[in-house]
Amino acid sequence: MKPKKQTYFDLRKVIGAVFTIYGLIISGYGLFAAPAKTHIHSNLNLWWGLVLLIFGLAFLALSFWKPAIIVEEE
Amino acid sequence: MDKVLFHAGVVDYLVIILYFVFVIGIGFLLKNHMKSGDDFFLSGRSMPTWITGLAFLSANLGALELLGMAANGAEYGILTAHFYFIGAIPAMIFLGLYMMPFYYATKIRSVPEYLKLRYNEATRALNAVAFSVMTILVSGISLYSMGLIFKVLIGWSLTTSILFSAVIVLIYVGLGGLTSSIYNEVLQFFLIWFGLLPIPFIGLHELGGWDKMLERLPDSFGHLWQNTADPSQNAMGISWLGIVLGLGFVLAFGYWTTDFLVVQRGFAAKNLRAAQNTPIFATFFKMAVPFLVIIPGLIAAVLFHNIGKPGGPSYNLALPLLIQRYYPPGLLGLGLTAMLASFMSGMAGNITAFTSIFTYDIYQSYIKKDAPDKHYILVGRWAIVIGIIVSIGTAYIAGSFPSVMDYMQTLFSFFNAPLFAIFLLGMFWKRTTAWGGFWGLLSGVVGAIVLYIAIPADFYGSAQAGNFWRAFIAWAIAMVVAIGVSFFTKPKSKEELQGLVYAYSDKPNYKHLSWYKRPGVLSAISLVILVVINIWLW
Numbered sequence: 088m089k090p091k092k093q094t095y096f097d098l099r100k101v102i103g104a105v106f107t108i109y110g111l112i113i114s115g116y117g118l119f120a121a122p123a124k125t126h127i128h129s130n131l132n133l134w135w136g137l138v139l140l141i142f143g144l145a146f147l148a149l150s151f152w153k154p155a156i157i158v159e160e161e
Numbered sequence: 162m163d164k165v166l167f168h169a170g171v172v173d174y175l176v177i178i179l180y181f182v183f184v185i186g187i188g189f190l191l192k193n194h195m196k197s198g199d200d201f202f203l204s205g206r207s208m209p210t211w212i213t214g215l216a217f218l219s220a221n222l223g224a225l226e227l228l229g230m231a232a233n234g235a236e237y238g239i240l241t242a243h244f245y246f247i248g249a250i251p252a253m254i255f256l257g258l259y260m261m262p263f264y265y266a267t268k269i270r271s272v273p274e275y276l277k278l279r280y281n282e283a284t285r286a287l288n289a290v291a292f293s294v295m296t297i298l299v300s301g302i303s304l305y306s307m308g309l310i311f312k313v314l315i316g317w318s319l320t321t322s323i324l325f326s327a328v329i330v331l332i333y334v335g336l337g338g339l340t341s342s343i344y345n346e347v348l349q350f351f352l353i354w355f356g357l358l359p360i361p362f363i364g365l366h367e368l369g370g371w372d373k374m375l376e377r378l379p380d381s382f383g384h385l386w387q388n389t390a391d392p393s394q395n396a397m398g399i400s401w402l403g404i405v406l407g408l409g410f411v412l413a414f415g416y417w418t419t420d421f422l423v424v425q426r427g428f429a430a431k432n433l434r435a436a437q438n439t440p441i442f443a444t445f446f447k448m449a450v451p452f453l454v455i456i457p458g459l460i461a462a463v464l465f466h467n468i469g470k471p472g473g474p475s476y477n478l479a480l481p482l483l484i485q486r487y488y489p490p491g492l493l494g495l496g497l498t499a500m501l502a503s504f505m506s507g508m509a510g511n512i513t514a515f516t517s518i519f520t521y522d523i524y525q526s527y528i529k530k531d532a533p534d535k536h537y538i539l540v541g542r543w544a545i546v547i548g549i550i551v552s553i554g555t556a557y558i559a560g561s562f563p564s565v566m567d568y569m570q571t572l573f574s575f576f577n578a579p580l581f582a583i584f585l586l587g588m589f590w591k592r593t594t595a596w597g598g599f600w601g602l603l604s605g606v607v608g609a610i611v612l613y614i615a616i617p618a619d620f621y622g623s624a625q626a627g628n629f630w631r632a633f634i635a636w637a638i639a640m641v642v643a644i645g646v647s648f649f650t651k652p653k654s655k656e657e658l659q660g661l662v663y664a665y666s667d668k669p670n671y672k673h674l675s676w677y678k679r680p681g682v683l684s685a686i687s688l689v690i691l692v693v694i695n696i697w698l699w
Contacts, residue, residue: 096190098212098344102351105183109176113491116172122489132491135359139495142355 103147110140167485169315169493176494177501180352184333184505187344191337201338201538206428208343210435214442216346217426218450222353223507224307224500225569227454232476234451234458235468238382239698240399241458242451246385247409250444250691252417254684257441260418261427262669263588265436267660270428272421273522279587279661280598282526287602289522291576292421293515297548300511301555302569307504308556313478315497323556326501327549330508334516335545338538342513343429349502350446356499357453357480363487364460377463385698399626407629411636412570415577419584422514433669437680444687448694457483512552516544570625571613574632579605582639586647591662593643594650601643609635 114136116122122132169177195201233241269275273292277285308322317325333341368374375383386401417423417440430436458479465482467473474482484496520541529536559568583602586593612631621627660666671679 098347101183101187101344102348105179105348106351106355108179109495112172112176112179113495116491117489120172120491122491131359131363131487132489135355135492135495139355142351 097150099146099150103143103145103150106139106143107147108143110136110138110143112136114140167315167481167493167497169497170490172491173494173497176491177498180498180501181329183348184329184345187348188333188336188341191341191344194340195336195338195538197534197538200340201541207431208340208429208435209431210438210442212343212347213426213430213435213439215350215446216343216429217423217439218443218446219346219350219353219506220423220426220510221507222350222450222503223303223510224504225303225507227353227357227500227503228306228477228480230451230454231458231461231480234455235462235476235479236458238378238459238462239385239451239455240381241455242385242698243404243408245447245451245455246691246695247404248413249417249447250687251409252413253440253444253447254687255414256418256424256427257437257439257680258684259663260584260588261437261440262433262666263661264424264428265430265433266666271517271521272419272424273518275661276583276587276598277522279658280583281595284583284595284599284602285522285526287599288580289518289526291606292518293523295572295576296422296511296515296518297551298555298559298572299569300508300515300548300552301557302559303504303507303511304552305556305559307501307508311501313481323553326504326508327553330505330512331545331549334509334512335542338541339425339429339513339517342509343426345509346426346506349506352495352502353499354453356495356502357457359492360480360483360487361452361456361460364457364464364483368460368463374459374463378459382459382462383698385695387699399629403626403629407626407633411578411581411632412573412629414585415581415632415636416573419580420577421518422510425514425517434671434674434678434680437669438678438683441680441683441687444684445690448687448690454480508552512545512548515548516541519544519548570628571631574628574635575606575609575613578609578632578635579639582636583643586640586643587662589663591658591664592647592652594647594652596650597643597645597647600646601639604642605635605639608638 114133117130117132117134117136120132199206230241230244264272264275267275267278269278271289273285273289276288304323304326307326308319311317311322312319333345337344365371365374368377381387423440427436427439430439461468461479461483464486465474465479468479468482469476481500484493488496520537524540524544525532525537579602582605583598586601587598609631612634616627616631621630655665658665671681676682
């Protein structure tokens with residue numbers, strides 16, 4: 088074992104970025120193109136895209152608020 | 162089927178392409194961190210619980226699981242959820258509370274390495290070779306299934322889909338090793354959830370809610386236990402005893418506690434407590450997965466009357482058919498990405514497990530013992546290349562079997578059930594001898610194969626019921642032989658067994674920590690939730 092453990096880049100930033108971008112694309116597409124499906128009456132793209140966006144931003148916020156530090160316990 | 166199920170538009174392709182950019186990007190970002198063998202094969206033992214826990218779950222949430230379980234849901238109903246409740250949770254908790262301390266504290270790098278320390282070189286070699294063969298076969302099955310799905314969904318040829326997917330996995334696992342695999346598994350976990358979650362909501366909404374949906378299905382579809390007293394009363398043809406002993410005890414414990422594919426995720430944790438909490442944390446999410454895969458199966462069984470019937474679509478298309486029915490362009494891209502992601506995590510998990518076993522337990526043990534770390538990383542990268550090339554070959558073999566899901570469960574009943582018996586004895590009965598372990602393992606595997614050949618397929622209610630009972634008998638054979646041989650051979654000394662058996666190991670004490678950090682408390686909460694769900698769906 089090495090005395091000091093490896094720190095990798097923060098995974099939360101990647102997840103946050105992926106979902107923020109997906110949220111923007113899908114809700115934006117829902118807002119401007121508004122594609123519809125016969126079985127659903129609401130704009131699914133817009134609403135689900137917003138959910139993705141909020142989730143992505145929450146992960147990004149978390150990763151900046153509480154940076155990952157590896158604490159040695161035990 | 163020549164007809165393509167989906168017509169993906171520009172926005173859908175944009176979503177899919179972005180996913181690949183991120184997956185490969187993760188590989189490149191991690192490449193520079195891969196300095197030692199520990200980094201490449203064990204992620205430097207530095208991961209926090211939430212990452213290893215989600216990766217633990219997602220390594221098992223492959224495309225076969227996703228499509229296969231939705232298919233089983235449409236065919237057998239809620240009964241399929243036993244795979245997520247009694248067939249997983251107790252075993253995962255047992256791994257976290259009792260087995261992880263042995264695995265993690267002895268600093269072993271693979272499951273066969275424990276067998277070498279506890280038993281002998283022969284037992285390790287037997288397990289390492291069997292596991293390598295099984296992993297490559299399973300990896301080929303995932304590759305084939307996904308190729309097949311993408312052929313039907315977006316019209317790529319089988320060979321194009323297989324080669325394309327193989328190259329992507331090769332790039333990101335080859336660059337970043339286990340860390341890359343784990344990071345991608347966590348990303349995939351969220352993609353699968355967010356990509357598929359609208360389906361059960363919209364589906365239940367369309368059918369008028371849970372009770373309205375069950376009214377339109379056969380009675381046994383809505384119950385976990387009520388119709389299992391008599392095997393002929395439920396669609397799976399299984400009794401409660403078969404579920405408890407075969408699935409809940411032997412198959413589940415055999416898979417979740419000894420299969421290196423899942424256990425390896427715990428090895429990457431930053432400390433013993435994080436390693437123990439890895440499977441326990443995963444149980445909470447595991448119990449939620451049926452909502453994502455089995456409920457859509459039930460919805461499909463109501464909506465598509467001819468599913469699984471001659472002339473109708475195959476049960477395997479339950480989930481894709483619902484995506485096609487509900488998802489507009491844009492969201493369709495996300496749904497397809499979720500399925501692609503589930504395939505990637507299954508395949509990458511198999512490849513990383515194979516690579517570690519090959520490098521440590523075959524190459525380093527028998528071919529070249531004392532090489533610098535850099536050499537083993539190089540060997541690991543070549544093992545990935547070779548593993549993927551062989552998987553492409555086994556993908557075409559998998560294509561020649563009629564039911565890949567049954568084929569895979571059969572493989573598990575051959576190898577994992579006897580292995581679990583040997584681990585149980587090795588860890589909790591210090592009298593078990595080195596050769597007792599070896600002969601127990603060998604006779605269990607051979608016994609399972611003999612049973613498979615000797616007993617005609619129609620003897621059991623269904624292929625699943627056959628797998629449950631065969632696993633239980635294989636486990637019993639391994640137990641009896643290992644105990645028998647142990648009485649006639651010399652046991653290992655106390656010094657040799659230090660830290661390897663329950664009687665001679667340090668018990669971790671977490672009394673000073675707050676409750677939400679303690680493995681024991683988290684396990685108890687998980688078990689209570691399990692019982693409540695089982696009563697609710699009785």
